[in-house]
Amino acid sequence: MKAIVIGAGLGGLLSAARLSKSGYQVDVFERLPITGGRFTNLSYKGFQLSSGAFHILPHGPAGPLAHFLKEVGADVKIVRSDITTVRVPLKKGSQDYEKGFKDISFTDFSTLLSHKDRLKIALLIVSTRKNRPTGSSLQAWIRSQFKDEWLVKFADAFCGWSLSLKSDEVPVEEIFEIIENMYRFGGPGVPIGGCKGVIDALESVIAAHDGKIHTETEVSKILVENGKAVGVLVGEEAYKADLIISDLGHAATACICEEVLSGEKDSGYLKILETLKPSAGIKICLAADEPLVGHSGVLLTPYAKRVNGINEVTQVDPGLAPPGKHLTMSHQYVAPENVKNLEAEIELGLQDLKEIFPNKKYEVLLTQSYHDNWPVNRAASGKDPGNETPIPGLYVVGDGAKRKGGIEVEGVALGVAATMKKILG
Template sequence: MKTVVIGAGLGGLLSAARLSKAGHEVEVFERLPITGGRFTNLSYKGFQLSSGAFHMLPNGPGGPLACFLKEVEASVNIVRSEMTTVRVPLKKGNPDYVKGFKDISFNDFPSLLSYKDRMKIALLIVSTRKNRPSGSSLQAWIKSQVSDEWLIKFADSFCGWALSLKSDEVPVEEVFEIIENMYRFGGTGIPEGGCKGIIDALETVISANGGKIHTGQEVSKILIENGKAAGIIADDRIHDADLVISNLGHAATAVLCSEALSKEADAAYFKMVGTLQPSAGIKICLAADEPLVGHTGVLLTPYTRRINGVNEVTQADPELAPPGKHLTMCHQYVAPENVKNLESEIEMGLEDLKEIFPGKRYEVLLIQSYHDEWPVNRAASGTDPGNETPFSGLYVVGDGAKGKGGIEVEGVALGVMSVMEKVLG
């Protein structure tokens, strides 16, 4: 079977690797001169920065992405993070945590609640594993259960780091799927070689199984015949195919086959994908001569104005920085109404870092923003419309078609798994 994959990002390469191993004749078309998209490395001053996602897998070596990599025999070593911590004020409720703060374990977040609320949260954690809440945002659900501003700050920090959303923008059912996956798969991990370590391993699998990857070739049209994908046009050349997988997100995919979207149901699909809201964020990369975080996991920062989470990837893989240096990556959520004020958002993030690391010396290596056509996610978590399209033989993968409860790249892997079940059975 001939398969064409549009886009050599993580979702596209995962699909190509699995299908090439299954005996498909696979060709990948990528408009950029490099592969990986928002999941590869950028070499700068001897540091291996990332083009998009952190050098981190939210569910580590036991998660969906790691399991998929093992399935296709992609050789990647993933180091399990030792802990995740939360920075909190020494005095409960003190917003000026610079005057005194401490880091507590992620699992100890209820310790800042009253005894009554701690007991209530403990009961809720147990009961909701079977009876999932639904029909509201995470923030609305929290407020209906516990009257404590700390929990909102904690939820905003976690959602900002994990999903680039605030807790009032995430469906509560999606968050509980995420929590269930944390129980099932475990916490974070860092792949040796960073994002590019995974991309290189997938390219090796694709090449070893006869697949081809074309860079610098943009797909201009998806060909549809009798309601079924029949191939693509790239650089004015027709490439026939029995199966087409798009890593571009639903909206861009719909544009490529817009001429065929004529039926009423198809038009409804086009209208639906046009309403998808991408999530936006800013990443600040720091270089330092000494550790800033001091462990391999995530540091969540609920009391900052903008920064949501920080991780120091060189704690797990020192080769991501020059000898004796540390690479620390900081993420902040950007609200849709603030996308046009990125300079102000960046300034607040930089001010946060002075307070997160008081007295520490570091260099700002690179500041990256993700929005519009180069977002954090093409569809905000919890709003993904699935992997199917109105046409048989045409599927969408990537960060606009994530699986339920999958944080970022874990969601991408879950979405690809879903497509593979449909295609390969």
């Protein structure tokens, strides 16, 4: 059996590794000169910066991505982060960092609430595990249950960090799926070697099973015969296959199937694609001689103007920075109306970092923005159309086709696993 994978991002390489190990003859076509897409390393001044996703797996060594890597035989060591914290002002409600702040454990967020609201949170945690709320955004649901704006700030920081969305853009049912996965798999972890450590391991699996990865090779068209995907067009050459996996997202995949996806039976699918909104974000990479965060987990910053969360992966893997240096990276959500004014958004993020790390010395290595055709996610979490398409033999994987409750790369892995189950049984 022959399979073609379009795109050598994380979703494409996970698919190629699984299919090649299952006996498929696999060819991967990638238009860029590198593999990994937004999940690899960029070497800069001796630091290993990530091209997109942070060097962190949201559910660490027990999560869906770690499980999939083990299943295909990809040799990646993942170290569980020690703690995730939330930075809050010492005076509740204050946004003036100069008056002092403290870091509390992520699991202690409710200690900033009144005794009555803490009891309500405890009851809701128990009751909603079986009867989950639906039909509203997370923010609307929070405001229907509580009067404390702290919970909205906390939700915005968490959603901004993990999904690059605000809490009023995330369906409440998606957040409860995420919470369930946090119970099931635990918190974050760091892969040794960063993102590229994962990509290199997957490439080794593909090569060991005679799969081929073609870089600087762009697929211009998906070939369809009698309503079924049968191959791709690369330049003037046609490559036939029994199965096509696209890591381009649904909208871009539809563009190279445009004349096919035009019938009445496909109209519902095309209407869904019109509603997909890529999420945007900014990452700021810092170099320092001393730790800024001081632990290997995530530091959430709900009282910052723009920055949602920060991590310092050199606490686990010093090899991601030159000897004696630390690599710290912040992430901030960018609202759709602010995408055209990224310089101002970056400046607000830089101001946040000065306030979050007062009296600390650091160098801004690089600022990276993700939007439009190079977004954080090609479809907002909880709103993508899944992995199937109206064309038999054509599936979509990656950040535009995650499964419910999957944070970033964990959702990518869940989507690939579900797709492989449909294909391989």
